[in-house]
Amino acid sequence: MAVERNIKCVVAYDGTKYQGWQRLKNSDHTIQGKIEHVLSKMTNEKIEVMGSGRTDAGVHARWQVFNFHTRCQKSTKNMMDYMNQYLPEDIGVCQVEDVDLRFHSRFHAKKKTYIYRIWIGEYPPVFERKYVHVVTETLHLQKMKEAALLFIGEHDFQGFCSRKVKKSTVRKINHVQLKQEGHELTISVTGNGFLYNMVRIMVGTLIDIGKGTLTKETITEALDTKDRSKAGERAPAKGLILHDVSY
Amino acid sequence: MAVERNIKCVVAYDGTKYQGWQRLKNSDHTIQGKIEHVLSKMTNEKIEVMGSGRTDAGVHARWQVFNFHTRCQKSTKNMMDYMNQYLPEDIGVCQVEDVDLRFHSRFHAKKKTYIYRIWIGEYPPVFERKYVHVVTETLHLQKMKEAALLFIGEHDFQGFCSRKVKKSTVRKINHVQLKQEGHELTISVTGNGFLYNMVRIMVGTLIDIGKGTLTKETITEALDTKDRSKAGERAPAKGLILHDVSY
Structure with a gap:
């Protein structure tokens, strides 16, 4: 019987049409x-893939990582070509490699970066319309930047999660960076892990702070009380993209 | 009766779903x-707009200019908001202003820039898939750059036009620039005007030269003989975008 392999893949997808990552x-x-x-067709096996994490319905990925075990002996180049030939055009595999049998996309992920794209301006974003959240109000960027600093470090993020969770809701956020270029404001968030809807609630809260309907004290309060109702609105899925996963 | 106005607008569109600019x-x-x-709804008049030029079916625009005459007395800001509210989301108006009654989008256009986007690489462009032409062969960039210089200046471009034209087919090309960044090669072409399919045939010829199936002498020959059959293939519409029109 052919030797077992563990294959690690990087995939990009436009999440617009999908109900999320999870089967x-x-x-x-x-x-x-x-x-x-x-993959099951390619290998003639029943393949289950393990993603680095789930993404919600409508969320995109530029660099999602998954792995799967197989006895298929195709070269990684052939596997990549096969996947890209048979996957729909809104899903594209960018990298395929053999890794140690013990490698696990989720357990071994050290850091993830999400990017949230906001379009600010008086006219609509024709080419980016599926990948940005349009905000027509003026946003106070400096206030948002100051508020974003409150997320940095290790905190219990239960107040920024849409679901009650039994496991630990403590996560570490390494960076939150806001950058405006032309009509686009991008918020990039790097951390060791994220709860359900966590980035979207963080971003939604920052947007409310930028609009002036909330103040940065909201963040401290939602972190301290662990009360979801204290934080701001959840920002729409389409502005969010899983940007990177590092191991 | 209300005074007549001449309104100049800048519009961006994703041409994917359309049969081109022209009504x-x-x-x-x-x-x-x-x-x-x-616009006819907005003004209660029968509005005819004049574009700076036509774009083919499937071609996009980041900065197309048109103008129209009206007696409607709305502010330009209200006009822009109205258009963006009622136009489909793949058409967006970015600028609206009152101009001299004699201004004409087509006759007064001095220069136009088109950008053609080519995706080179072993995996597909998920997010840019509607706006790039995918080439899987290796392209010899230096050969393409040298060949591109042959387009510069005033030439009879009949050999780079898909239709027989009675009027003059002499056009002046100011710049042809090739730039590769990551997986993307962009070819930007600036000139005082363009014939039917001209940019796409120029680009297609450059691609063939990059692949090595044609040499740069092809360009000289097609210009000299004015024979369309000498030039290369017409590149697909979806990679082309009208990038700028200047007056």
């Missing part, structure tokens, strides 16, 4: 589902 | 048609 029983529209379907 | 009798899918429909 669902009753839906054909998940990224994991699409990938497993193609 | 057609039997099609609802032209950019000019969509704009005229909205």
Whole structure:
């Protein structure tokens, strides 16, 4: 019997049409589902892939990592070509490599970076319309930058999570960077892990602070009380992109 | 009766779904048609807009200019908001201003710049898939750059036009610049005017030269003989974007 391999892949996807990363029983529209379907055909095995984490419905990825075990003996180059030939054009595999059998995309991920794109301005973003959240109000960038600093470090982020979680909700945020170029404001968030909807609630809160409907004290309060209702609105999925996963 | 105004607008569009700029009798899918429909509603007049030039089916624009005459007394800001509210999301108006009654978008255009985007690489461009032409072969960039210089200056471009034209086919090209960044090669072409399919045939010829299936002498020959069959293939519409029009 052919030797077992552990294959690590990097994939980019436009999440617009999908119900998120995670395979669902009753839906054909998940990224994991699409990938497993193609890989199972390619290998003649029932392949289950392990992603570095889930992304919500409508969220995109520039650099999502997954791995799977197989006895298929195709070269990694052939695997990549096969996947890109049979996957839909809104899912693209950018890298395929053999890794140690013990490598696990989720458990071994050290840091992740998400980028949230906001379009500010009096006219609509024609080419970026599926990847940016449009804000028509003026945002006070300096206030947002100051508030963002409050996220840095290790905190219990239960107040920035849409679900009650039994496991630890403590996460470490390394960076939150805001950058405006032309009509676009990007918020990039790097941390060792993220709770359900966490980035979108962090960003939504920053936007509310930028609009002046909330103050930066909101963040301290939501962190301290762990109360979701203290934090701001959850920003829409389409502005969010999983930008990088590092090991 | 209200005074007549001449309104100049800048519009961006994703041409993917459209049969091009120019209004057609039997099609609802032209950019000019969509704009005229909205403007006629806005003004209660039968509005005809004049574009700086046509773009083919599937070609995009970041900065197309048009103008129209009206007696509507809305502010330019209100006009812009109205258009952006009622136009589809793949057409966006970025600028609206009152101009001299004699201003004409086409006759007064001095220079236009088109950008052609080529995606080179072993994996597909997920986010840019509607705006780039994918080339999987290696392209010899230096050869393409040398060949591109042959387009500079005033030439008869009949050999780079898909239609027989009765009027003059002499055009002046100011710049052709090739720039590779990461997986993307952009070719930007500036000139005083362009014939039907001219940029796409110029780019297609450069791609063939990059692949090595044609040499740069092809360009000289097609210019000298004015014979379309000497030039290379016409590159696909989706990689082309009207980038700027200057007056």
